[in-house]
Amino acid sequence: MLSCRARNLRDGMSHIARLGISACLLGERVRWDGGQKRDEGLLLACAGRVEWVPVCPERELGLGVPREPIHLRAGSAGVRLVGAESGREHGAAMAAFATRRSRELAAADLDGFVLKSRSPSCGLEALPVYDERGARVLSEDGVGRFAEILRRELPEIVCAEERHLQAPDRREAFLARAAALRRGKRFFAASWSIVELREFLRAEGPLLDAFDPRAGAELEELLAAADGSDALARSIRARFARALTLGDPTAPPR
Numbered sequence: 223m224l225s226c227r228a229r230n231l232r233d234g235m236s237h238i239a240r241l242g243i244s245a246c247l248l249g250e251r252v253r254w255d256g257g258q259k260r261d262e263g264l265l266l267a268c269a270g271r272v273e274w275v276p277v278c279p280e281r282e283l284g285l286g287v288p289r290e291p292i293h294l295r296a297g298s299a300g301v302r303l304v305g306a307e308s309g310r311e312h313g314a315a316m317a318a319f320a321t322r323r324s325r326e327l328a329a330a331d332l333d334g335f336v337l338k339s340r341s342p343s344c345g346l347e348a349l350p351v352y353d354e355r356g357a358r359v360l361s362e363d364g365v366g367r368f369a370e371i372l373r374r375e376l377p378e379i380v381c382a383e384e385r386h387l388q389a390p391d392r393r394e395a396f397l398a399r400a401a402a403l404r405r406g407k408r409f410f411a412a413s414w415s416i417v418e419l420r421e422f423l424r425a426e427g428p429l430l431d432a433f434d435p436r437a438g439a440e441l442e443e444l445l446a447a448a449d450g451s452d453a454l455a456r457s458i459r460a461r462f463a464r465a466l467t468l469g470d471p472t473a474p475p476r
């Protein structure tokens with residue numbers, strides 16, 4: 223027999239989530255060398271549960287396929303995004319593109335995003351940062367320029383690199399969060415009463431607590447003050463989303 227937590231996780235995963243994805247992970251030939259990085263295992267595991275929204279920042283920016291590879295390079299004014307051979311500057315154009323595209327994606331109602339690791343545009347962490355001449359690696363703590371702005375612009379979605387979604391328990395934890403975020407958005411977008419809000423949070427409670435043990439008590443406090451005002455509804459919605467987006471979104475539930 224399934225435990226309450228397992229049941230909520232399973233139920234959390236029975237709903238479709240809409241996830242952005244680095245287009246090369248879907249098999250689109252958009253990489254700098256004209257290749258792709260289809261992640262067959264991930265796509266198979268998510269089949270029927272996820273609607274994918276592909277994005278290739280470098281191609282959409284107009285850099286072409288194939289193109290000169292780009293990388294992160296240290297500079298006097300911070301880390302730059304430049305052509306690996308030409309040194310051509312792409313940082314400002316990528317920042318403008320990423321801000322605009324992230325806002326479009328917010329309107330596209332995403333619940334999360336799967337990003338290609340080790341990409342100077344899509345990677346979320348641990349990217350090589352080269353010295354000013356691009357000759358040697360100074361550090362391994364760079365963040366992809368598109369990924370950095372996406373996270374800033376869309377704080378209420380879950381983002382993870384594909385390499386962290388290979389283990390089934392981490393992948394399922396990520397999908398459960400994304401699916402719960404979707405249910406939350408649907409609930410709060412419709413008209414609801416305080417009684418319905420209580421029912422909704424009671425149903426989601428075990429899942430939220432599994433990811434954020436303080437969420438239940440804090441939501442209870444907010445609920446106790448529930449007066450139907452828009453401000454309180456926004457606080458409850460924000461706390462609900464925070465329980466699902468705080469910390470490592472691939473961490474299995476406690």
Ligand code: SF4
Pocket residue numbers: 244245246247252253254277278279280281338341343344
């Ligand atoms: S990692 Fe990102 S920028 Fe690079 S090919 Fe894939 S989708 Fe495009």
